[in-house]
Amino acid sequence: MDREQREDLARRVLAFSHADQTEVLLVDREASLSRFTHDAIHQNVASADLSIAVRAIAEERTGVARTNVLDEASLRDVVARALAIARHAPADPEQPALPVGAPPPAPAEAFAEATARATPQLRAQICEDIFRAGEAGGLWAAGYAATERGGITVVNSNGARASFDGSDAAANVKMNGGDSSGFAEAYDTDVRRLDGTLLGAIAAGKARESAHPRDVEPGPWTVILEPAAFGELFSYIADHFSALSFDEGSSFLSDGLDRTYLGENVTITDDYAHPLAPGMPFDFEGFPTKRLALVEHGVARAVVTDNYWAHKLGRENTGHALPAPNASGPQARNLVVSAGSKNAAQLIAETKRGLLVTRFWYIRTVDQKKAIVTGMTRDGTFLIENGKLTGGVRNMRFNQSILEALCRCEFASELSRTGGYSYSVVVPAVKIENFTFSSGTGF
């Protein structure tokens, strides 16, 4: 469905409602993914769906109902259900009026027609390019190539109107040797910029160069975390920038803004218009998303809000709402960590003894307030001696406070987009002193 069709449908649904206030959110998404192992695609999938969520507010009571059945009766029913649910809900006097704003245009690069029209043959070609890169060296690969397009429209009875069309493409690979592995990934809104051969070559190089890994002792190490590793680590403090975490006391920022929490070289923004991750200029309430400095030179400057939390805390609405109903609070969706001045190769060259980490795995919070997390290295961990990579090491478990790490770090000058199933961030590689590893593995 194109933008005009979505907006027509949203307005039609809105007109069915007799609630005091009504919001209609349409999400139209078509996603495809080809996943391979060894030398064959084993999961090759596509799905298309258009769902409608209706939030009805009547006498300070809120109900939400959703459907993806689009006939007239079902659309009327979803509106009636939202209102019926609202009538059963207790009144919430703190609930503000639904917001109205004028979102700016989306970044031009947020949507690429080539991605929206990508074929299974194109995805298969990217997969083949990747796994062919390992065949000559006796390696086997596992990974995927994915494309998607999405359209989002939000309207409400107070006059809000917002629509966005976006696309995204991604590929990754784990290249496997007898006792080693290597990883590479790429994300782009335009599938034409995904280079399977390059990804395969990077991952194969890491697998070859980390072969015959040696044991090193757990303990404090100087580490250089490549963007995939640092991005996943960093994503574990994303929640701390939410007004909800800030208010309930579980955020490291809860002691107050305008205080220094991190190193003076740490600047963190939330920026939907960053060229590496261009995205939606409004939130799921249709309110404009602010490009926000969250931390400037180590000093906390802001938390992200939505309509409810802005009203509750008496702060500006920064436009970071998730779809209603949302008990998780507002979320930063486009986090960016500013780059440093030296490139990653220089950071390695200046390291007398340390570890280069390609990727982490299964990071989980151990202590929320101190932001202590644990996790494992995987798919390419290297020893650095006298400024050079001198071979692979067996994987290790770390336990580390992210806050403490960000007080003794140095960022590389190149930025990359990295991500996982629950996050997407733009970060540089980073060098961290005294990063604590607590145990090892046999692989």
Add this chain to the structure above:
Amino acid sequence: MVQHISAAMSFDSTAPRALDTASARGAVYADIRFEVARTERIEVRNGVVATLSDSTSRGYGIRALVDGTWGFAAASDTSDAGLDRTAARAVEIAKAGAAIARRRLGEAPPKAYADVFATPVHRDPEDVPLNDRVALLLEAERLLHAGPQIGVGRAWIDLWRTDKYFYSTIGSKIEQSIRQTGCGLQALAVGNGDVQTRTFPGDIGLYASGGWEIVERAALRENASRIAEEAIALLSAPQAPSGVTDLVLGGSQVSLQIHESCGHPAELDRVMGWEANFSGVSFLELDQIDKLKYGSEIVTISIDNTMPGGMATVGYDDEGSRSVRSDIVRDGVLVGYEMSNDTARLIGRESNACVRAESWQYVPMIRMCNLSLRPGEMSFEHLFDDVRDGIYMESNRSWSIDDHRLNFQFGCEIAWEIKNGKRGRLLKNPTYGGITPAFWNSCDAVADAASWVAWGTPNCGKGEPMQSGRTTQAASPARFRGVRVGVGYGG
């Protein structure tokens, strides 16, 4: 639920059209799985109903097999044109994969079934007025505010109804109506420069297949004050020690341990490298079957997708295989895997029906489904008798394990020291870690069936695109000797 939407629904007339289209386009086998999912979530946060929502999602997924290669396409458009387009798309996707494949991994399922299955429901949630459902949570959440230290109280109920209609070109026609219910409480206490959380029941709530009887069994109101008081007490409790000691785990934590260190590594797709780039591989390699001493002799872990109350209890899995019971670990030795048709065939076995899709939008894949640790002989209270110096931990708070499923580190919300066979003072921030086989080989007691609970997990992540699975790990509390504790806090 506000209404029944699918009680009289039938896809008998539409399914053949999609399957015929797939066959005409070149599929040697195809199946279609229609689903109508109704979900309701109510969540109360600090006296406010933060979530009260009702969702309907209807659609279908088509699998097409071409030249030994699968394609899958899903859509919500149930018009004739939509069915044709989606079936053709599944075939086109399969052909694109076949064109580059160096190996053929797929074959048609070996058996067809015509059957009906419905989850037994003792009390239909729809018979409980919405006002009463909301009132229960408001009351339970209010009871969480046992002191000013409670910054956040939460209480929630999830009601899920999924009706599935499976048809295949080899003649399967399976209708299933699956009902799942869950609920829980959580108190977050803030003070002394610290934040502590307690959750009930277990670490995620009580989730099972069935109806309102699960909410009644959870006894949220009856336990809310105790949970909140524990959260407050943790703020001033001493830090759990670091070192090597004996460990008793509560049942829900044993459930988590089974989930992460047995359920996931026994997924045969993972063993075969199909999950290598994301979820990882497995130390339970094929040459270890019937050899690896996974645990001590008292450790027997089974798959039982017929288990009453299991979150994964169905009549048939999502590729049309009938639910069965089978062992993964028998008397401490690795003897089996969780399997699909294709992976089972590749090792000369038959599927044990461990294939699920999150919803109609997703391709079916291997999931751990219902696992069960065989109860022991000893009562829970007697697990402590033989512990001179140890720790008892309950309710998971943190969980991490490597991509081979060997090196793990888990943390719990709450612990008590054990001294000379007795539970002693409260301890905060307990953690423990180890290597999977060594840990399970250190298990020297599992509590008896009186404390055995089928703990449901509503949100197990696996696959790309990521799918959330609903699993159960039934377990009693258990005792482990010589475990490293306090990792992450100096240990």
